[in-house]
């Protein structure tokens with residue numbers, strides 16, 4: 041009997057502890073997610089601030105704290121919180137943040153993802169990277185230094201990348217005796233700048249906080265003893281209160297198709313992540329660019345069908361009709377369509393060491409498709425510190441400008457200020473494969489009707505008709521391969537001329553009018569192929585048919601052939 | 603630079619902003635992480651010719667596998683799984699692996715560095731660093747090359763270790779499989795650059811933004827099966843102060859050492875000679891989560907491998923490790 045009672049007690053104790061964990065789990069289920077980026081000049085205290093947020097929210101483990109004890113630059117007895125975040129050896133050695141680092145912490149209300157970005161001018165691209173997915177940005181300002189050109193750059197980039205909430209943390213207030221005057225001056229300077237900088241008319245909410253990252257003043261908790269004149273929230277309170285995942289339920293429905301799911305004859309679904317807005321079963325949708333229409337039949341997920349789904353969830357849609365849809369298409373609500381065009385103006389952040397070169401082939405990656413760029417021309421470059429505009433014909437690494445873009449095929453676009461996902465793109469260098477630029481669509485031009493009968497026939501019209509772009513293709517190969525290739529192109533209806541000798545100017549002129557110029561140099565197998573200014577590609581086969589197949593594949597890969 | 607006066611509004615000393623009613627019900631952070639991971643998996647499956655999922659049998663892999671099931675539902679997972687078997691994995695792990703692969707209907711490749719295993723490579727004979735280099739890193743590089751995989755999913759998370767915090771979702775590796783932290787592609791929005799030249803590859807980390815806590819909570823919410831070793835049970839261990847050494851391999855035994863039964867579990871799964879167990883009463887998932895809340899040290903603190911040297915993970919990654 042006695043033992044039974046003990047057993048029961050034990051059981052109750054167990055369920056009691058399990059019950060409280062259930063309560064914890066319930067609370068966790070209600071947690072949402074806020075992404076923010078941080079930027080500041082070197083030594084403004086950014087790493088310290090983040091280390092402090094992690095430390096004060098008990099998000100660092102003891103072994104990590106232990107690994108930094110007695111190290112760093114903060115002085116004896118004070119933990120150098122920056123060491124918690126600077127992860128790469130080069131960073132520890134130089135004591136600076138070089139690359140974007142992602143950090144995680146969590147409070148009772150929210151999970152936070154921090155993109156910690158470095159502050160030098162030469163890292164503008166890293167700042168843009170961090171801001172691209174952020175709901176909020178913390179811009180650090182050293183109270184002693186005031187609003188420097190770098191602080192302006194950070195704020196400008198945040199607003200350019202569409203970050204809604206910009207928090208200006210005036211740091212090192214302990215070194216200016218917590219002076220309200222210093223704080224107010226910085227606030228005024230900053231407001232004036234950001235008003236002038238707001239790049240795209242997208243509203244930015246600005247917040248100002250006096251903090252000391254090192255001492256934890258107004259970081260996790262309010263510190264009225266240090267700043268009695270400041271009555272606002274602490275940084276953490278503010279971060280907890282900001283509206284998170286943007287409410288796009290009223291926004292246009294945008295669904296880039298990532299994949300067609302077709303396990304058997306009976307099921308054909310379109311998998312994707314809802315980029316904006318929401319959708320119900322039964323809603324009328326239009327497929328872009330084809331313009332075909334249908335209705336949503338089911339919203340399928342592994343966890344069962346849904347009646348309604350909204351951004352940013354990943355679902356699979358089936359439609360009532362057999363409509364031809366493939367990866368890269370955009371499903372939109374009928375009547376509220378994205379604009380289909382090849383031509384638009386965009387803000388661009390150049391991110392590659394090799395400057396923008398209009399003669400190179402760039403690929404534009406947008407939602408779930410990639411299209412070749414036909415033309416890029418710089419309208420102007422912006423000095424991010426002073427907001428001055430300069431005429432320019434190229435952009436160097438970390439420069440920002442406004443460009444006119446023309447793609448080889450029409451794409452379904454929104455202005456970035458309206459829909460982030462369908463207004464954003466990156467450029468990839470087709471030869472090096474480097475990601476060279478980030479772009480935000482500002483203005484969508486009316487697509488040029490290519491049926492126009494005015495003026496001479498354009499390269500674009502020829503490309504449309506012939507199904508390929510003009511290009512000079514050099515082939516070092518046995519004559520049989522060159523002949524077989526020419527026949528294969530001919531069979532595809534491609535307009536090809538065989539240039540018997542090298543005449544670069546003539547060949548380039550033919551190519552620019554839309555013709556495929558095949559320059560053949562007799563050589564042994566394996567063949568080598570050079571497309572335009574691209575590198576020589578080895579076609580590693582002795583078999584003539586296989587070599588031709590591979591060359592056609594390369595031409596398709598380079599978007600020369602459709 | 604046109605701007606209307608109203609485009610900027612300032613709230614400086616106002617009460618906490620954002621208290622206006624939230625229009626939509628909060629879906630929860632796990633659902634948001636899930637949506638992001640699924641988007642990544644679908645991109646990889648669509649843009650690469652030969653993707654593979656590294657399946658390490660641990661909790662992160664288990665979550666990854668479930669996400670893959672969700673991403674392609676009602677279709678099958680459109681890529682194979684690859685397990686790098688060092689020969690030092692716990693028996694329960696291997697059984698579990700084979701059952702899981704069958705259950706989800708995925709093709710499973712197992713790769714071992716047989717020459718090194720035959721030569722008796724172990725972390726005591728060599729040091730842990732060289733042992734890992736042979737049995738894990740080399741084996742992985744060989745396997746990727748053998749099958750010609752151009753993309754490989756890994757379950758690493760950015761919260762695990764400082765050099766991981768700088769990792770991209772698409773981590774570019776050169777033709778030798780190596781990572782250059784200074785030569786990573788900028789990654790903006792959810793636009794991932796999948797273009798590689800022949801021989802180059804991408805490691806993909808769909809769980810980048812998950813924390814250890816997120817992973818456990820998701821396993822709990824989704825009822826995802828995990829290896830029994832994660833649950834506390836009476837197990838024979840060599841007890842060395844705070845360190846509990848699983849008795850799996852004879853060569854770890856010190857002279858005169860006898861195993862004792864200890865209620866214990868593993869916090870992360872690795873090779874048995876390098877994975878210490880912890881004393882624990884956590885034999886249910888809620889108890890594991892409760893225990894995690896009380897932890898003050900990171901999961902990797904139980905592994906021998908990160909201790910060798912400051913920045914050792916960065917060095918291993920440069921050499922081609924995950």
Ligand SMILES: Nc1nc2c(ncn2[C@@H]2O[C@H](COP(=O)(O)OP(=O)(O)O)[C@@H](O)[C@H]2O)c(=O)[nH]1
Nearest residue numbers: 082083084085086087088114122212252253254
């Ligand atoms: N007095 C004082 N020093 C600070 C404060 N925040 C950071 N520091 C110090 O400023 C230096 C640079 O900080 P760090 O966080 O590395 O700056 P980062 O380059 O912006 O990441 C370090 O020596 C910090 O200890 C602060 O609020 N007050």
Ligand SMILES: [Mg+2]
Nearest residue numbers: 087122136137
């Ligand atoms: Mg720093």
